[in-house]
Amino acid sequence: MMSAAAxxxxxxxxxxxxxxxxxxxxxxxxxxxxxxxxxxxxxxxQFEVYVKDQDEEENRGEERRFYVYKVMSDAGISxxxxxxxHPYSDIPRVKEILLGKDPFALEDFIHEGLCHVSSWENAIWxxxxxxCNQPVFRxxxxxxxxxxxxxxxxVWPGNPDQSDVSFEQQAEDLYYFKQNGFHAAKIRCWRENPxxxxxxxxxxxxxxxxxxxxxxxxxxxxxxxxxxxxQALQVSLAMQEEGAYWIEEPFERENYTSSFRELIPTHESxxxxxxxxxxxxxxxxxxxxxxxxxxxxxxxxxxxxINGAFDMLQPDCLLVGGIxxxxxxxxxxxxxxxxxxxxxxxxxxxxxxxxVDAASSLPYMQELVMTTPGxxxxxxxxxxxxxxxxxxxxxxxxxxxxxxxxxxxxxDINLDALEHYRVRRR
Amino acid sequence: MANFTRRDLLxxxxxxxxxxxxxxxxxxxxxxxxxxxxxxxxxxxxFPVLIPRSEEERRRGVYDRYSVARITTTDxxxxxxxxxxxxxxxxxxRDHEAALARIRDLLIGKDPFAIELHLANGLIHYGVVEHAxxxxxxxxxxxxxxxxxxxxxxxxKYYITMVWHGRxxxxxxxxxxxxxxxxxxxxQGFNAIKIRCWRENIxxxxxIARLVIPNAPPGFRLMFDRTAEFPGWVWSYEQAYQVxxxxxxxxxxxxxxxxxxxxxxxxxxxxxxxxxxxxxxxxDLGTTPFGVYMRDQVFDIVQPDAQWCxxxxxxxxxxxxxxxxxxxxxxxxxxxxxMFGWLQANAALTxxxxxxxxxxxxxxxxxxxxxxxxxxxDSDDLFEFDTEYLTIPQSPGLGIPVNEDxxxxxxx
Numbered sequence: 001m002m003s004a005a006a007x008x009x010x011x012x013x014x015x016x017x018x019x020x021x022x023x024x025x026x027x028x029x030x031x032x033x034x035x036x037x038x039x040x041x042x043x044x045x046q047f048e049v050y051v052k053d054q055d056e057e058e059n060r061g062e063e064r065r066f067y068v069y070k071v072m073s074d075a076g077i078s079x080x081x082x083x084x085x086h087p088y089s090d091i092p093r094v095k096e097i098l099l100g101k102d103p104f105a106l107e108d109f110i111h112e113g114l115c116h117v118s119s120w121e122n123a124i125w126x127x128x129x130x131x132c133n134q135p136v137f138r139x140x141x142x143x144x145x146x147x148x149x150x151x152x153x154x155v156w157p158g159n160p161d162q163s164d165v166s167f168e169q170q171a172e173d174l175y176y177f178k179q180n181g182f183h184a185a186k187i188r189c190w191r192e193n194p195x196x197x198x199x200x201x202x203x204x205x206x207x208x209x210x211x212x213x214x215x216x217x218x219x220x221x222x223x224x225x226x227x228x229x230x231q232a233l234q235v236s237l238a239m240q241e242e243g244a245y246w247i248e249e250p251f252e253r254e255n256y257t258s259s260f261r262e263l264i265p266t267h268e269s270x271x272x273x274x275x276x277x278x279x280x281x282x283x284x285x286x287x288x289x290x291x292x293x294x295x296x297x298x299x300x301x302x303x304x305x306i307n308g309a310f311d312m313l314q315p316d317c318l319l320v321g322g323i324x325x326x327x328x329x330x331x332x333x334x335x336x337x338x339x340x341x342x343x344x345x346x347x348x349x350x351x352x353x354x355x356v357d358a359a360s361s362l363p364y365m366q367e368l369v370m371t372t373p374g375x376x377x378x379x380x381x382x383x384x385x386x387x388x389x390x391x392x393x394x395x396x397x398x399x400x401x402x403x404x405x406x407x408x409x410x411x412d413i414n415l416d417a418l419e420h421y422r423v424r425r426r
Numbered sequence: 427m428a429n430f431t432r433r434d435l436l437x438x439x440x441x442x443x444x445x446x447x448x449x450x451x452x453x454x455x456x457x458x459x460x461x462x463x464x465x466x467x468x469x470x471x472x473f474p475v476l477i478p479r480s481e482e483e484r485r486r487g488v489y490d491r492y493s494v495a496r497i498t499t500t501d502x503x504x505x506x507x508x509x510x511x512x513x514x515x516x517x518x519x520r521d522h523e524a525a526l527a528r529i530r531d532l533l534i535g536k537d538p539f540a541i542e543l544h545l546a547n548g549l550i551h552y553g554v555v556e557h558a559x560x561x562x563x564x565x566x567x568x569x570x571x572x573x574x575x576x577x578x579x580x581x582x583k584y585y586i587t588m589v590w591h592g593r594x595x596x597x598x599x600x601x602x603x604x605x606x607x608x609x610x611x612x613x614q615g616f617n618a619i620k621i622r623c624w625r626e627n628i629x630x631x632x633x634i635a636r637l638v639i640p641n642a643p644p645g646f647r648l649m650f651d652r653t654a655e656f657p658g659w660v661w662s663y664e665q666a667y668q669v670x671x672x673x674x675x676x677x678x679x680x681x682x683x684x685x686x687x688x689x690x691x692x693x694x695x696x697x698x699x700x701x702x703x704x705x706x707x708x709x710d711l712g713t714t715p716f717g718v719y720m721r722d723q724v725f726d727i728v729q730p731d732a733q734w735c736x737x738x739x740x741x742x743x744x745x746x747x748x749x750x751x752x753x754x755x756x757x758x759x760x761x762x763x764x765m766f767g768w769l770q771a772n773a774a775l776t777x778x779x780x781x782x783x784x785x786x787x788x789x790x791x792x793x794x795x796x797x798x799x800x801x802x803x804d805s806d807d808l809f810e811f812d813t814e815y816l817t818i819p820q821s822p823g824l825g826i827p828v829n830e831d832x833x834x835x836x837x838x
Contacts, residue, residue, distance in 0.1 A: 027568065034822045036568035104569070105578035107776050132567035132574075139567055139574040141541040141739050302750030306721040324576050331743035332750060335717030361542045 027133030027407070028075050036131055037075065041098045044120065045070040046091060048423040051383040061375030063347030064383045068418065069123040073103060079127025080413050082348035082384075083119020084318045090117045103127050106324050114321070115297045121322025122352040122409065129408030135355070136408060140327055142359035147400040149364065151184035151213065152177055152371040153344055161190035161224055167200045171207035173373035174214070180376055182399040184213035184365060186248070189239075190223045194231055198238040205243050213245040220253040220294065227251065229277050236285045246288035246312065251277050253294040254303075278309040288312055292329075293343035297321055301329045305336040312339035314367075317353045319343075326353075330360040344369040346377070348384045350394065350401070351409040358403040366401060387417045465566065467533045469498040470555070472511045472526055474838040477798035485591065487787030490798045492763055494833060495558040499538055503565045506828045507557030508763035513734045515656075515709065518551065529555055538562040541739055549737075550712060556737025557767035557824060564770075564823030571824060572773035575742050579773035581815040585618030585649065586611070586792065587759065587784035595624035595657060605637035607788040612642045614791075615813030618780065620649035620682070623673075624657035628665055632672035639677045647679040654683040654709065661685065663692050667699065674702040680727065682706055688715075690724045697726055705729055707744075708758030712736055716744045720751050731758035732771040745775035753777070759784050762796030762808060765816075766824040769809075773818045781816055802832045 028036040051064045058064065067086070071079045097112045103124045106114075114120055129136045137143055154173065158164045174185050187204075189197035197216065204214055216239060218227065227235070232250040239247055251274035282289045288311040292301060296319060304310055313333055317326045326342060333340040340360070342353050344367025357363045368377050378396050385391055390412040395402040404410025472495045479490040497505040511525050512518045518525055532549055541549075541559050549556055564571040572579065588608070592598040608619055623631035631650065638648055650673060652661065661669070666684045673681055680703035685692045687709045697704035705727040707719060711734065719725050730744045741757065748755040755775055759782020760768050772778045783792050796808055804827040810817035819825025 030568050034565055034568055035820070036822075102573075102578065104573040104576070106576035108578050110576070111776065128574075132569060134567050138539045139563065141539075141545075143537065143540055144542045144546075298746065298750035299752075302747065305717070305747075306751065328746040328750075331713070332747045334743055335713035335747050336721075337714065359542065361546050 028077070028131045039073040039075040039103055039127075039131060041071055041101050041103050041124075041127075042074050043072045044091065044094055044098060044123075045072070046086070046088060049387065049418060049421040050423050051386055051421045059375075059379065061372030061380050062383050063380050066348055066384060066387070067119065069119045071098065071103065071120065071123040071127050073127055073131075075131060077127060077130050079103070079123045079125065079130065079408060080411070080418075081119055081122035081126055081352060081409060082411075083122060083352075084345070084349065086117045086119060093117075094120055098124075103131075110297070110321055110325060115325055116321075118318050118320065118322040118325070119349075121324060122318070125323050125352075125355065126408035126411075133407050135358075135403075135405055135410050136323060137355045137358035137403065140323075140355075140359040142355075143403065144361045145358060145403070146405075147397075147402045148354065148357040148366045149183055149400050150377065150396065151186055151215065151344075151365045151367050152182055152377065153186040153217065153367055153369040154373055155188065155370045156373055160188075161192065162188050162200075163191050163196075167203035169373075170200050171203040174204050174212070175207040176374060177371075177376075178208050178212045181397070183211070184215070184245070184399075185371075186215035186217050186367070188223075189216040189218055189235065189247070192224075194227065194235045195238065198235065198242060201239060201242045201244055210243065214243070215246045215248065216244055217248040218250045220249040220251065220291070229281065232277075232281055233284055236281060236287055236289070240285055240287035244287060246290045248314065249291045249293070250281060250289060253291075254300060272303070272307070275303060275307050275309045279307055282308065282311060288339070290314055290339075290341075293319070295320065298325060298328050298332065301332060305332055305338060308336075310338065312341060314341055314343045316343035316345075317356060318345065318349060323352055323355050326356045327360055330356065330362045333362055339364075341365050341367065343367060346370065346380055348381075348387065348394070348411065351404060351411050354394075354401065354403050355409060387414055387421065388412055389414050464500070465503070465538060465562075466500045467497055467536050467538050468500055469496075470526070470530050470533050471496045472522075472529075472554070475802065475833060475836045476838050477801050477836050479798055487591070487790040487795055488797060489762060489795055492799060492802070493554075494763075495554045496833075497533065497538065497555070497558045497562060499562060501566070503562050504830075505538065505558035505560075505562035505565070505823065506826055507554050507561055507767050507824060508826070509554035509557070509733050509760070509767070511552055511554055513731075516551075525552065539566075541737075545736060545739060550740065551736075553731075553733030553735065553737040553740075554764075554767075556739065557733065560738050560767070560770065561823035561826070564825075568822050570773075570818070570820050570822060571738060571770040572818065575738075575774035577774040577776075579818050581817045582769065582772050582781045583618070583779060583814060584781040584783050584811070584816050585620055585647070586616055586786045587620040587651065587782055588788055589622065589785040591787050594622075595626065596622055597625050597627070597630075601630050601633040601637060604634050605641075608634070608638050608648070609641055610789055612638075612646050617643070617645055617814055618647040618649070618679075620651055620782070622657075623650040623652050623669065623681075628661070628669050629672060632669060632676060635673055635676035635678050648677075649680045649682065650678060651682040652684045654706070655686045660689075663695065666692070666696055670696060670700050670702060670704070674700055678702055680705045682729070683708070690718060690722055694722050694724045697723060703727055705756070708734065710735060713740060713743045713747070716747060720747060720753055725753075727754045727756050729756055729758045732760070732768045733764070734758070738767065738771045738774065741771040742774050745777060749775070749777050754779060756780050756782075758782060761785070761792070762799045763802070763826065765809070766819060766826045769816065769818050770824055802829055802836065803827045804829045 066082045069081045125136045156165045290312040292313040293316045315329045330340045340362035393404045474493045560571045683706040703726040706725045707729045708731045745755040
């Protein structure tokens, strides 16, 4: 068996002959006025890494497959981000938007459509942060905090509606997270009889107590069917009674511009029907009604806010458009005194979310999805850390994740390891 | 390692993977951190500066008085921003020393980057100080502030706000005299001008528009500012409607703050009734009032003041909300040295069409108005500009080339 260490030779050149110089530590050289030089984006690259050595056994719940987004500049530095998968067919358009441009011109890129392939924005932020020798959150008004409370979205294998998992099992598995220092978890409420999920909540609350938050995710039209208003009201009131913290996406999503687009049939344009229903439900109950993970760019969030659709907006950093768009939605939430917690991700891509969490005053938790019952996030993250020099990055302690303090996204990427685990396509 | 279970290892932050032990410590080491992560604020000051000019020049409209906020840090980076510590219309302005003590309390020993935290703790009342913090952030990053916030503007259009010396409501002048002055500027190439509509005889202000617009070059825009309750009395809805109809028919571009600050119902009604733009927002602090303005369609354009609203961060917040709802966000203005911060805020937005330059006393020109300010800088000119565009400064921070010795020399 070849160990990871043995595979990472001392070669200074990778397959393409590009120099694998040490990561930049001082930022770009300044002129007499203290100004860093302007940069131009010269190329972009997207590839997949699969962190697994030959014959290595894969443990349940580990995150090993990552999509890497690399933005190169004429200043000799590159930005890297781990992102969601975007079709490789997007690359010509991405090049059209980015090549030859000043990487700081993010509002321009967003306007031109980069927000639909948002992992690139995070790679650009990594480039910007490295050029300025600052973590991204320091360029955006942070740090507001240096660690963020995690909540674990837990999905049991088996039936997607979790009807084959006993209430006792759900309670026991969430209690395991509490025992390991975590403070909050979210589970699905997809069961055929919605009141069964209320039963599950009773069992869970008995096990975890009042100081562990339990949230429910209806997940819009990803659930097997859409609740009627009356069903949603009945479930919400019961969940509220039993001490749930929020109910997420009780009705269908308005429109999809996200990468879930192909998976779920939806309206071509928003009907605003579910916004109105959600606003009505929100008026009728005290428990938080939340949503927003399926949307892209800021416009739909503006509609949610002026129509009072949700108590909390939950953009997905990588579906919404990237770090800047996420921060912009938090800024909008502030004006409407609406809560803001980013939708989650697992593994190394969470580094982008953490920049938002550190820069904005609003987020008070960060979601990690999908957590496998019995597997701690530290274990899920472990293989991915082989791609980093700074093993302290994404450090979890007492149920909080520490914000990386390094330049850019704060991941000191081991370029040799990245090459080593890179998935080669013909 | 034999006595350690897998779970013990996890608890101690160590991770077994692929047969290889990757050691981590419980306390994350600062192995990969930025150069300025330990920067602290060491001092804050805010003081007036006077570059004496003759009585005659001052009457002409030359500005010789400025005030500056200065923040020093452990790294030797100093942040500067120009402007009063609190706007004159707010009560706190009466006790300058108390405000300074409060600000020192908020900032000394703290991280200058943590702007969101400082704002939440009360810095939002002191926009000029927030600008000075952004100056530090930009200087540490080595970039102009607007670039850190995603902006990429190289220049901005501007308009000038004219206020004639004499009575506040300008009633010592005839509409013809005002029109003549406005057309003089229009002939120089200035293509957007705003004036007051404070007169008791409300239709006299409309008369100015009727005299100017047909005689101005094509594309010239004339705007009116009612300035809410600041004339000392407020329009009834009927008066506002009458004036607005007259202005709209004359081709006026916008009417600003037709009613008292906070009178959102009348303003929304007027905005709904008119095709002409009804605009406002300069007197508001924080983001919440702007949320109401946009939700209830109170104004067609929102106009936060880049310092009074709380600063550059708050401008970006308001501008972002406006962008999401397809509403322009055109900053309420300023002049001369304060404009450095404004231009960074402006350039961070995608929906800010103009920079306002006030208050121009006819027939002075903008660069004549701020001529004394040049003595505080290591530069011959404040800004590059023509009659239509101002260039966005590209130096680090707010881009003010402050001459520290000159500041001390002219300090009052």
